Amino acid sequence: MHLVRQQGLLYGTDFVFTYGPLGWYTTRLAIAVQPWEILLLDIVYVIHVGAILWLALGKRLVWLRYGLVTGLAVLHALAPGLEPPFVFYFFSLAYLGYYQYTGRAWALVGASAFAILTFYMKANVGIVSLSSVVIYAVVQGLGQQMPIRHVGICLGSLALLLGISIMYLPVRLTPYLIAQWHIINSYNDLMYLPPTHFRRALFAALLILFLVLSITLWLLFRLYQSRQLRSFFRQEGALWGLISLQLFILFKESFVRSDADHISLFYKYSLLPLSILALFSAQLLIRRWILLPILLLVVAPNPIPYNWDSTVAYRWARQLITYGRDIMNPKHPPFLPVTSPIPAAWLERIGTKRVDIIPSEVSLAYQYGWHYAPRPVMQTYQVTDGYLDLLNATYYKSADAADYVLMTWNATDGRDPFADETQTKLSLRDHYQLLNQHGNWLLLGRKLKKMRSKQYIVYKQSVQIGQPIPIDTGILQDQFLQVDIRYRPMAQLQRLLFQPPGISVELTHTDNQRDTFRTTTSLLRTGLLVVPRARTLTDMGHFMQNHTELLPQVKTVRLLADTSMVQTTKYALIRVGNTKPALTNNDN
Known part of the structure; x- marks a missing residue:
């Protein structure tokens, strides 16, 4: 994010990521960011935490317990770390709650402002935050619980602030929204991790x-x-619905990818929307009984084994001193103190030319001070459907593409390095050439002569889950398999509420070796390149040189999934290649 800001790239067209043009506030690195920018948002953050505590304490002693609970919530939210987009999302809802409590129109402007800030920090949270403000204004207006003038103030301030942000932030709004929707929609399918080591945390969250x-x-x-x-x-129906939505978003964000970095989000930040009910609900029953799940969240670190940090209150003095030093004298992160994986000859050759790195080791660009020119979706693990893959493939065909591409061989969560970014890899093969290989890295350079686009034959046939799909090993030209596989209704509900059922691909080679890896419905519809096929970095070098005869040969492909959860359509399999395959009994 910082290198992209340094290069002046536009979000939505030049660059696509889960974090937006204000995402630097989550990293807090002084790279292409001025200290006063971080300080300004810190001041906004601290003022609003203080305002909520002051409001919670109120004028009468009866509010004291709610203030204490909210104080515990804020303290707990600081341990063991921070995810500012969720806090700013809460501030937006808190403004809506304050408006409902007082009827003061300026609170609607505050809700709009924080929704915009959240949107540009992290899009998946920000889109929900923006939608929440719009939904609240529309529902309250239609229900005659908000004057038309206040509806206009709310929606007008949102539109005005959004327009101003487009003028001053490096973003193209429409492509930014489209790309973010594709990332959000497909992230759930491929990035999920079962809560194998954190079942107690999951059960506690479900209890709450x-x-x-x-x-x-x-x-x-x-x-x-x-x-x-x-x-x-x-x-109160609209506000209740929005608070419930934030709780659901927190649960999904924490337990779709159930690892140590995510599950704490639910426990740290669920306290915040629940405190809105304790502060602003007109129902005494709610103000009393909502304390029970709040207290459970506060004491959750004790019975749940996790890397909780219980010493936050005792570190404040030291943290304030360190914070002051960082503001007065910000230091860039040091270069990585490791042996260089890149040979000196490569560094000399690259010089000041434009460089991209595949799949995700972009820290090298900062380490060596390169002119970083990333493909739009800069990390391969985020390319989870055909639209995002096409963005990257189109980039490598353009005149603005990087002069050099460094590639290493790894994948995330049991995925296959070659199965990711199929269209992008073909675009690389057509427009780049292999220059050298060193250790775990390939160096690719742009070709002087552009390749003409290939015309492929499309051929449909039926396929069943678990049945081998034969591949003609005598054809060494490109062969794709596009599979129209869909979730059944129960699987769609499971995908919405928690995690989707798993889908895998099994490739059997002519030497009977097998590769099994995770995939998604969106990637299968985009296409699986089975000929040619690379299994190692050396194979990838042969692929770049069109030496298909040196690559492993796939003889069958199988889809592995629970048929009670997943189904294929009648002619689900589309073979795409340079030649028409031999007919089988299932062919159309």
């Missing part, structure tokens, strides 16, 4: 959500008995 749901249902039942249910939905 169950308590919140139970309290809600009990309240609704009491309101129904007293014939106040309709009035409650008109007055």
Whole structure:
């Protein structure tokens, strides 16, 4: 993000990432960022934490317990780390809660401002934050709980701030939104990790959500008995829905990828939306009983084994001193103190030319001071559908593409290095040539003569999950398999609420060796390149030189998935290649 800002690239066209043009606030690195910029957002952050605590304490002693609980929430949110987009998302909802409590229109402007800031820090959280402000204004306006003038102030301030941001931030809004939607939609399918080592944390989170749901249902039942249910939905229904949405987003963000870096998000930040109910709900029953899940969240670090940090209160003095030093004299991170993986001859050859790095080791660009020119989706693990793959493939065909590309051989979470970015790899082969190989790296350089686009034959046939798909090993030209595989209704619900069912591909080679790797419905529809096929970095070098005869030969392909969760369409398999394959009994 910092190198992209240094190069002046535009988000949405030149660069696509989960974090936006303000994402540097999450890293807090003084690279292409001035200290006063970080300090400004820090001041905004601290002022709003203080304002919420002051509001929680209130004018009467009865608010003291809510203030103490909110104080615990803020303290707990600081340990063991911070994810500012979620805090700013909470600030936006807190402004909406304050508006509902007081009716002051300026709070709607505050909600809009924080929704915009969240959107440009991290798009997946920011899109929900922006949508929350719009939904609240529309629902309250239609329900006649908000004056039309206030609806105009809310939506108008949102549009105005969004327009100003487009003028001053390096972003192209429409392609930024489109690309972010593709990343968000497909991230869930391929980046999930089962909570194998954190089952207790998952069960505790589900218990807390169950308590919140139970309290809600009990309240609704009491309101129904007293014939106040309709009035409650008109007055507080929208805010309740948005708070529930944030809890759901936190649960998904934490437990889709259930690793040590993600699961703490639920426990750190679920306290925040729940505190809105404790502060602003008009229902005494809610203000009392919502304390139970809040207290469970606060004490959760004790029974749940995790790398919790319980000494945050005792580090404040030292942290403030360090913070002051960093503001007064910011230091760039030092170059990596490791033996250089790049030979001196390569460094001399690259010089000041434009460089890209595949799949994700972009820290080398900072280490060597290169002119970093990344493909739009700079990390391979995020290329999870055909649209994102095509963005990168198109980049390497353009005149603005990097002069050199460094490539190493690895993948994330059991994925296959060659199966990722299929269109991008073909574009690299057509427009770049292999210059050298050293250790775990290939050096690619641009070809002087551009390759003409190839025309492929498309051929449809039926396929079943678990059945081998034969590959003609006598054809050494390009062969793709595009598979239209879809989730059944129960799997779609599982994908929405938690994690999708797993889908894998098994490749059997002519020497009977097998490769099995994870994939997704979106990647299968994009296409799996089975001929030619690379299994190692050396193979990738042969691929770049069109030495298909030196590469491993695939003889069968199998899709592995639970057929009760996943299904294929009638003619799900599309063979794409330079020649028409031999007919089989399943062919169309």
